[in-house]
Amino acid sequence: MGYTATLARLLVLLACLAQTTSASCVVDSFPVKQDFDTRRYSGMWYGLQKRDPEGLFLQDNISANYTIDDDGVMTAHTKGRVTLFGFWVVCADMAAQYTVPDPSTPGKMFMTYQGLASYLSSGGDNYWIIDTDYDNYAITYACRVLKEDGTCDDGYAVVFSRNPRGLPPAIQRLIRRKQEEICWLGQFQPVLQSGAC
Numbered sequence: 001m002g003y004t005a006t007l008a009r010l011l012v013l014l015a016c017l018a019q020t021t022s023a024s025c026v027v028d029s030f031p032v033k034q035d036f037d038t039r040r041y042s043g044m045w046y047g048l049q050k051r052d053p054e055g056l057f058l059q060d061n062i063s064a065n066y067t068i069d070d071d072g073v074m075t076a077h078t079k080g081r082v083t084l085f086g087f088w089v090v091c092a093d094m095a096a097q098y099t100v101p102d103p104s105t106p107g108k109m110f111m112t113y114q115g116l117a118s119y120l121s122s123g124g125d126n127y128w129i130i131d132t133d134y135d136n137y138a139i140t141y142a143c144r145v146l147k148e149d150g151t152c153d154d155g156y157a158v159v160f161s162r163n164p165r166g167l168p169p170a171i172q173r174l175i176r177r178k179q180e181e182i183c184w185l186g187q188f189q190p191v192l193q194s195g196a197c
Contacts, residue, residue: 025183026150027143032107033129038074038098040134042066045160047080048167049175049188053144053156056121058082058092060192062158074098074109079197091197092117098127111142130157131178137161137171139178157184164193 047062058080066076078094096113100106111127125142132138143155159175161167167175179185 025152027146027152028150030128030130030141030182032105033131034107036107036129036132037134038066038068038072038106041129041132041138042068042074043162045138045162046164046193047158047191048161048164048193049159050191051155051157051184051187051189053142054154056082056084057156061091061194061197062191063164063197064160081197096127130182131174133171135162137167137175139175141182151183157182157188158191159188 044063044065047058047064050057050062058078060081062078062080064076064078066074068074075098076094076096078096080092081089082092083089093116094113095116096111098109098111100109102108107129109127109129110124112124114122125144128141130139130141138160139157140160141155141157143152145152145154147153157179159179176185179188
């Protein structure tokens with residue numbers, strides 16, 4: 001009788017823990033950079049870590065140069081290497097334009113992108129700036145497919161740096177906390193920056 005009661009309590013505790021974890025991973029609950037400033041964000045960024053989505057994605061030598069036009073619209077020219085057809089490694093060029101659906105949350109944007117070659121894809125994703133200090137690091141996030149419970153089923157994230165050689169330990173610790181907040185801690189891989197693109 002004591003064993004059964006203990007087992008029942010343990011199962012209830014595990015169910016509560018799973019529900020709490022799932023609730024904290026609801027995408028709409030993730031905080032983004034408050035009062036995000038596109039002008040301060042503009043300029044060159046280098047990918048240091050990434051979490052890939054399903055399908056084709058930039059594999060290394062990722063860089064993005066963000067510019068702001070006279071109307072305040074942010075665009076990006078992104079480069080990186082991809083492997084096509086399982087063997088053909090090429091430097092890919094992508095162009096993207098960003099809109100802000102809700103001006104009260106400028107860190108939550110919608111990105112419309114276009115591959116600058118016929119073999120690259122085009123489309124649109126939600127594109128969130130989870131955090132940045134504008135001078136050193138930025139963490140971007142995109143969930144392409146939501147599960148019924150509001151958690152992410154397919155998405156990607158990139159940790160950017162102004163310096164392609166890396167970030168100091170204090171910022172790396174902050175980034176790990178942010179990766180945990182978006183429920184992808186331990187799912188990021190390093191991005192090679194060899195100057196190939």
